[in-house]
Amino acid sequence: MPVNYATPSPDQLLPVAGVRLGVAEAEIRKKNRRDLTLLALDAGSTVAGVFTQNRFCAAPVQLCRQHLAAGKGIRALVINTGIANAGTGEPGRLAAQETCDAVAALLGIGADQVLPFSTGVILEPLPVDRIKAGLPAAQANLGENNWHAAAHAIMTTDTVAKAASRTLAVDGKKITISGISKGAGMIKPNMATMLGFVATDAGIAQPLLDELVREAADASFNCITVDGDTSTNDSFVMIASGASGASFSDAGDAGWAEVKAAIIGVSVELAQAIVRDGEGATKFISIDVQGGRDREECRKVGYAIGHSPLVKTAFFASDPNLGRILAAIGYAGIADLDVDGVRVWLSSGDDQVLVAERGGRAAAYREEDGARVMAQAEIGVRVDLGRGDAAASVYTCDFSYDYVKINADYRS
Numbered sequence: 001m002p003v004n005y006a007t008p009s010p011d012q013l014l015p016v017a018g019v020r021l022g023v024a025e026a027e028i029r030k031k032n033r034r035d036l037t038l039l040a041l042d043a044g045s046t047v048a049g050v051f052t053q054n055r056f057c058a059a060p061v062q063l064c065r066q067h068l069a070a071g072k073g074i075r076a077l078v079i080n081t082g083i084a085n086a087g088t089g090e091p092g093r094l095a096a097q098e099t100c101d102a103v104a105a106l107l108g109i110g111a112d113q114v115l116p117f118s119t120g121v122i123l124e125p126l127p128v129d130r131i132k133a134g135l136p137a138a139q140a141n142l143g144e145n146n147w148h149a150a151a152h153a154i155m156t157t158d159t160v161a162k163a164a165s166r167t168l169a170v171d172g173k174k175i176t177i178s179g180i181s182k183g184a185g186m187i188k189p190n191m192a193t194m195l196g197f198v199a200t201d202a203g204i205a206q207p208l209l210d211e212l213v214r215e216a217a218d219a220s221f222n223c224i225t226v227d228g229d230t231s232t233n234d235s236f237v238m239i240a241s242g243a244s245g246a247s248f249s250d251a252g253d254a255g256w257a258e259v260k261a262a263i264i265g266v267s268v269e270l271a272q273a274i275v276r277d278g279e280g281a282t283k284f285i286s287i288d289v290q291g292g293r294d295r296e297e298c299r300k301v302g303y304a305i306g307h308s309p310l311v312k313t314a315f316f317a318s319d320p321n322l323g324r325i326l327a328a329i330g331y332a333g334i335a336d337l338d339v340d341g342v343r344v345w346l347s348s349g350d351d352q353v354l355v356a357e358r359g360g361r362a363a364a365y366r367e368e369d370g371a372r373v374m375a376q377a378e379i380g381v382r383v384d385l386g387r388g389d390a391a392a393s394v395y396t397c398d399f400s401y402d403y404v405k406i407n408a409d410y411r412s
Helices: 059-070 089-107 128-138 147-153 206-219 256-276 295-307 309-317 323-330 365-373 401-408
Strands: 017-026 036-041 045-053 074-084 114-121 160-171 173-182 195-200 235-240 284-292 344-346 351-357 378-384 391-395
Touching: 017 147, 036 128, 045 059, 045 206, 059 089, 059 114, 059 235, 059 351, 074 089, 074 128, 089 114, 089 128, 114 235, 147 160, 147 173, 160 256, 173 256, 195 256, 206 235, 206 256, 206 284, 256 284, 256 391, 284 295, 295 309, 295 323, 295 378, 295 391, 309 323, 323 344, 323 351, 344 365, 351 365, 365 378
Parallel strands: 074 114, 195 235, 284 378
Antiparallel strands: 017 036, 036 074, 045 235, 160 173, 173 195, 284 391, 344 351, 344 378
16 A cells, blocks of 8 residues: 555546547556556647666657657657567567557647657567557547546556646636656666656746756656666656646746746655555655755765665664664765764654764664654655755655565566
8 A cells, every 4th residue: 555645536636728638448468457548739739758767768768759859749648558668679669650650640640749658567569459459449538637547547566546736826827737657666766667747738838848847857756766776668748738828938937936836846746656656665755865065965865775775674664773874875975975974863743863973873862762753654864964055855665575576476
């Protein structure tokens, strides 16, 4: 079960004018489950994306990059779950292209106006004929109110669908933001094994949207880790339809700061939902690192703690073996770190415990205090490096017995 997270109800997920979603059962890998999603976008929509940095990036990722770079105006997205179409070589690239061709023929648009996405098992061929056979049903299902269904249709090992919506008003115009994501394992920054899609009915000029999707990813999906594995298919896409009548072309435009904050807020919510649903997770852990010389070294420390299997198993057991946190800070890659200036706290809600200072255990620290905090479902780790003003946050979860079970049985 996810840690303090439940899928929003269908009526809590708001339609975004100019974006229609449809789902279908295509039997891509398993029967009797929604596994194919189609998004149709109004003409004039702007679209931007960021993708995995894994060199074995999947065929659909390669094609998405090409189609976005072509600048023809994206009009559709097609997403399948079950098979990742990664590690499939030239046949995989042809299958991704054939998928785009089929969507284009169905919607009367160009194939280079389609972005394909796949998630699931790596190194297996994509059953493109099943996708093509399922597309008419997905088209028939297109509607602005299908965010809830689409969130379910992109799941793999997720135990719950992940979605979020917000609204705000700018200059008398109501702006809506809705998004969905999937991911539970093989999660590490740059990016994680996840798909994320956020849409708004605000109009956002392409250069501004390109900048926003990178900034939003950096504040959300690039701040999460479940197991330290960077996948082959990770994609985060942002859509701006412009149907609300509110438009932004420059970062200095009135209301842009509020819209930007809301979009990043939805992205963070979707990213944290992935960690809350981490494979086998029983605890959600926020790691806040401050006092660094720059943000990058703060993130190094956060990732070192968040990736460590020893730290994560200690949290699962509620065992305050907190020397593991100090060890992770020490090997994070800050060569000139003065450990005597580092302080570490554990917290849950208002319960804060100073664990370490001056190079060792804090004088007032008691193990029963650490155990009390670690027994909670929501835990904070705060690290002050004592060498500057920079800060960064990383979100992770514990490692339980179920993580091994889920991944051992993944293909069955």
